[in-house]
Amino acid sequence: MENKSTLIKYIVAYIILGLVVFISGCKDSVNAPDINSSTTTTDPAVFETLANQDETLSSFEPNYNENDAMSFLGKTLTEIYPIRVGQKMRLVSKNYEVNEVGDTAYVKMTKTFEGVLFIKGSYTPPDSNSSNAGDTLIEKSFSTTMNRNLIFAKKQIGDIPLNNWKLVAASLPAGGTLTDNINITKLTVTYSNGEQLVITNPTEFYLTREFPIWRQIPVVARNEEVVVEVAVTSAYADSDFVTITYGSDKFGQHRDKRKFDLISSVQNGNLYDKVYQKKFNTHQFPGHFHAIINAFPRQVIFDDAAPVEAKTWGIPYIVRAN
Numbered sequence: 001m002e003n004k005s006t007l008i009k010y011i012v013a014y015i016i017l018g019l020v021v022f023i024s025g026c027k028d029s030v031n032a033p034d035i036n037s038s039t040t041t042t043d044p045a046v047f048e049t050l051a052n053q054d055e056t057l058s059s060f061e062p063n064y065n066e067n068d069a070m071s072f073l074g075k076t077l078t079e080i081y082p083i084r085v086g087q088k089m090r091l092v093s094k095n096y097e098v099n100e101v102g103d104t105a106y107v108k109m110t111k112t113f114e115g116v117l118f119i120k121g122s123y124t125p126p127d128s129n130s131s132n133a134g135d136t137l138i139e140k141s142f143s144t145t146m147n148r149n150l151i152f153a154k155k156q157i158g159d160i161p162l163n164n165w166k167l168v169a170a171s172l173p174a175g176g177t178l179t180d181n182i183n184i185t186k187l188t189v190t191y192s193n194g195e196q197l198v199i200t201n202p203t204e205f206y207l208t209r210e211f212p213i214w215r216q217i218p219v220v221a222r223n224e225e226v227v228v229e230v231a232v233t234s235a236y237a238d239s240d241f242v243t244i245t246y247g248s249d250k251f252g253q254h255r256d257k258r259k260f261d262l263i264s265s266v267q268n269g270n271l272y273d274k275v276y277q278k279k280f281n282t283h284q285f286p287g288h289f290h291a292i293i294n295a296f297p298r299q300v301i302f303d304d305a306a307p308v309e310a311k312t313w314g315i316p317y318i319v320r321a322n
Contacts, residue, residue, distance in 0.1 A: 044096040046161045047107045047152060051096075054167055055250075055288045056209070056217060056316045057148075062248040063255065063292045064113075064146075064314070065089040082121040082301050085241070086257075087294070089113045089144075103154040105165065111146045117308050119301060140300075142308035146175035149203050169214045172202035173290075176311035182240060182297050184311050186231035192224050202313050218317040222284045230260060230276045230293055238298040239265070242276045246291040247283050254285050286321040290314050 051057050066086040090113060097108040119138040149171040156164055174184075189197040197218060199205045208214040220226065234240050239262045248255035260276035267273075292314045299306040 042098065042100060042105065042161050042165070044098050044107075046165060047098060047105065047150065048094070048096050049162060050152065050165060050167055051107075051109065051150060054170075056318075057150075057167075057170060058250060059248075059288045059316065060173055060290045060292075060314055061089070061091065062250055062252050063245050063290045064312070065252075066245055066255065066257065082119050084120040085118065085243075085301055087115050087117050089115045092143075105152040105154070107150040107152065109148045109150055113144050113146065115142050115144060115308075116140065117142060117300070119304075136304075138304045140308050142177055142310070144176050144310065144312065146173050146312065147203055148173040149206075151206065168211050169206040169208040170316075171204060171206050172199060172316075173314040174202040174312065177309055179309040179311075181235040181309055182295055182311055183233050184230060184293065184295055184313050185233055186229075187293065187313055187315065188229040188231075189218070189315065190227040190229070191218070191220065192226070197315075199313075199315070207316060218315075219320050220282050220317055222282060222286065222319055224282050225279060226282065227277065227279050228260075228291070228293070230295070232274045232276065232295050233268075233271045234274060234297060235271060236297050236299070237265075237267075237272055240274065240276075240298055241296040241301045243294050244278060244280065244291055245294070246280070247285070247289055249285065249287060249289070254283055256280075256283065282317075282319050286319045288316065288318055290316050 065088060091111055092114050093112045095110045097110070099106045117140040119140070121136055121138070150167060151169040152165045153168045154164055155166045158164055185200065187197075187199045187202075191197075197215075206214045207217045209217055228244060230242055232240060232242065242260040243257055244260065245255065245257045258278050258280050260278045263275050263277050265272050265274045292312060295311045297306075297309050300308055300310070
């Protein structure tokens with residue numbers, strides 16, 4: 001009789017244990033995975049968090065979003081009379097597409113922005129003998145998509161996924177509006193020592209800070225002169241509006257902007273192959289930055305009714321402290 005009672009107690013205990021495991025399993029199945037807990041497959045939020053923590057990657061948006069752009073691009077004195085041009089960008093969505101292959105994770109980062117292009121100008125010719133601040137402010141809304149590829153390497157296997165991965169390389173960011181009327185096809189950067197960086201496919205051009213199988217992120221001196229050359233294909237014969245924005249830290253300070261000069265244009269079928277060039281100097285502030293190249297067809301800036309068409313490439317760089 002006593003043996004029978006003991007058996008019944010064991011059966012009840014097993015039933016209770018089974019219910020606890022079942023309820024716990026159901027609870028786990030409906031909750032979003034915690035990036036600080038152990039998982040069998042790595043959640044994309046882990047890679048998003050690591051990307052946001054990287055100071056090189058995070059320097060892109062302060063230069064892409066020209067929040068105070070209307071204060072620093074000087075007069076162009078052209079026939080349509082734009083005085084200042086700038087864009088304000090707002091991140092509206094982001095997506096991280098993850099492909100884990102063994103100890104490597106390949107991540108496609110896609111960000112969508114809503115923007116407003118501000119054109120401050122005048123409908124009358126500016127007087128060359130006086131300063132014309134512009135009597136009209138035109139605002140054009142548009143949206144862009146920027147893509148960038150990231151490579152992460154697994155450094156350990158533990159209970160905290162954020163500690164298991166390390167960002168080892170990142171491609172250049174590239175994107176723009178949905179248009180084929182203008183495209184950036186090549187970027188050439190020439191440093192003061194004569195070394196060059198030549199890019200034709202930005203999202204397949206990887207930079208790193210320590211791994212020798214990829215090109216290192218460019219490191220420049222304070223106030224170093226750099227020559228940037230941009231090749232553009234355009235459906236329009238007129239000179240395009242191509243600019244470089246650079247130097248902003250994460251607080252939006254020290255941002256600068258320059259307009260490229262057209263140095264050649266050759267018709268190629270229905271398109272025009274153009275080359276733009278600009279010399280500029282890095283500023284005296286050390287840190288991690290991005291240089292952002294924006295290319296707009298001429299009428300986007302010079303016609304108040306033309307919709308926004310734009311293409312954008314970016315390139316990270318580091319200004320060394322000494």
